[in-house]
Amino acid sequence: MPTEKLTFTGHAGDTLAARLDLPEGPHLATALFAHCFTCSKDIPAARRIAQRLAAMGIAVLRFDFTGLGHSGGEFKNTTFSSNVGDLHRAAEALAEKGMAPSLLIGHSLGGAAVLKAARGITGIKAVATIGAPFDPEHVTHNFTDALEEIAQTGEAEVKLGGRPFHIKKAFVEDVAAEQLAPEIGALKAALLVLHAPLDAQVGIENATQIFSAAKHPKSFVTLDDADHLITRAEDAEYAAEVIAAWVGRYLDLRPPAPPPGAPEGITRVAEADPAGFLQDVNAGPIHHxxxxxxxxxxxxxxxxxxxxxxxxxxxxxxxMTLRMYARQKGWPLTHVSVDVMHDKVHGQDAKGEYDRIDSFKRRIHLEGDLDEAQRTRLLEIADKCPVHRTLEAGAQIVTELAEPAKVTA
Structure with missing residues (x-):
């Protein structure tokens, strides 16, 4: 997927670093992603979700909050409220590009932040949270031992994920004062809550509280045994799949007319896991x-x-071909199923040379009160199916090399 590097001004005037992951085809909608506490925009879960949504025609902006990753400013001077402010600035930057977001996605504390920010961003139709706390103060359990020092001296150095961070009293007081229930209850957008029952960082009860506070439309999906950071590729992939399937009900993802020479549009195949062979196959923004x-x-x-x-x-x-024919004839065909097996067998190719060629064996099951003549005719009609004819006659395949995708500064 093409990626554009960009910057915008955060809540305190600092320059924040972002990546805008763009669809290779038509741009149909825009999502804004908020990462977890002390994480960055480049965590695997964010990348996978952005990749999946971009394949649907949804551009995704993921950025580093103030003082984190490649963004400017000092982390110790930030609060939960400042994160919400950064989200508002990110939405404004997208709007200035003519790409105002309609979907918000937040991971962990970023999930709480999008719940808080949603009402202040015009045009939001859907919000998805991943492992989000219902009470932002929950994040302080990561540095419980330092709370007394913070209260007495105003700040303390803590270790989070093996890295040192300075936490100030203002942060602790800000998350303690925050109440999300009214914001969730007043949310004017569809809500999807994703949470793992075995999440050791943010307990599953948080998902229950978020879900209970929200009005419909709302959905809850378990992430089973995923960890809090969604570090396993298959868990990130599952979360991406669920969000992609869910959001199609709430965003208008109707593509423009297909390009000339492609009456059914473009089928795009892209690597989902470069270390293996897994591929994403997308036919337009809906079918995957x-x-x-x-x-x-x-x-x-x-x-x-x-x-x-x-x-x-x-x-x-x-x-499909058999159903269409039986329908036109008014025949009592009640159900069709087709078993297809592929093999390579020795045979004579189109040039008259003997080699291993592809063989497809097709077994057709017809149900209904059909007489023998009707069954025989349907068997004949099966050979007239367009794909059958294509495989039997062969097809012209024209291949060209696309220009390399560029990451623009």
Whole structure:
């Protein structure tokens, strides 16, 4: 996916660093992502979610809060309220580019921040939280031992994720005073709550409280045994899949007319896991499946193989063709199913040479009060299915190399 590096001014006038992940096709909507406490915009979960949404036509802005990652300012001078302010500035920066966000996504404390910020951002239609605390003060359990020192001296150095951070009294007082229930109850957007029951950092009861405080439309999906940071690739992928499937109900993702020469639009295949073979297959912004290879061939078996996808196309086209014919004839065909098997066998190719060629074996199941003549005719019609004809006759494949995707400064 193309990525644009950009900066904008944060709540206190500091320069904040951001990445705008863009769709390769039409831009249909924009999302704003808020990362977890002391994390950055580049955590794996953020990257995976951005990649999946970009494939749907949704641009995603992920940025570093003040004092974190590549952003300017001092972290010790920030508070929960300042994070909310940074979110508002990020939304304004997007609006200035003509890409005002309609979706907010927040991870951990970033989830609490988007719940707080949503009402102050015009045009938000959907909000998704991942492992978010209902009470922002919950974050102080990460440095409980330092709270007394902070209260007495005004600040203290704490270790978070193995790194030193300075926490000031203003931060502790700010999260203690924050109450999210009224904001959640007044949310004028659809809400999706994602949370892992075994989350050791932010307990599952937080998800229950957020969900209970919200009005419909609202949804809750468990992340099973994922950890708080969603570090495993399969957990980040699952979260991305759920958000992508859910948000399609609340954002207008209707694409423009397909380009000339592609009446069904473009089918885009992109790597989901460069270390293996997992692929994202997108036909427009709505339809998505995955392709992969079995474990025995170095894959992770999370999707159909390429040949299984070809077999699926043949089977689907066959079933549709038979249904269309039976419907036109008024025949009592009540159900169709098609089994397709692929193999390579020795045979004679189009040039008359003997070699291993692809063989598809198709077994058709017809249900209904059909006589023998009708069943025989339907078997003949199966060979007229367009995909059957394409595979039998062969197809012209024209390949060209696209220009490299650029990361602009």
């Amino acid at each position: 499946i995955q392709a992969d290879e079995p474990f025995a061939y170095g894959g992770t078996n999370r999707g159909m193989t390429p040949y299984q996808l070809v077999a699926a196309g043949l089977g689907a086209c066959t079933s």
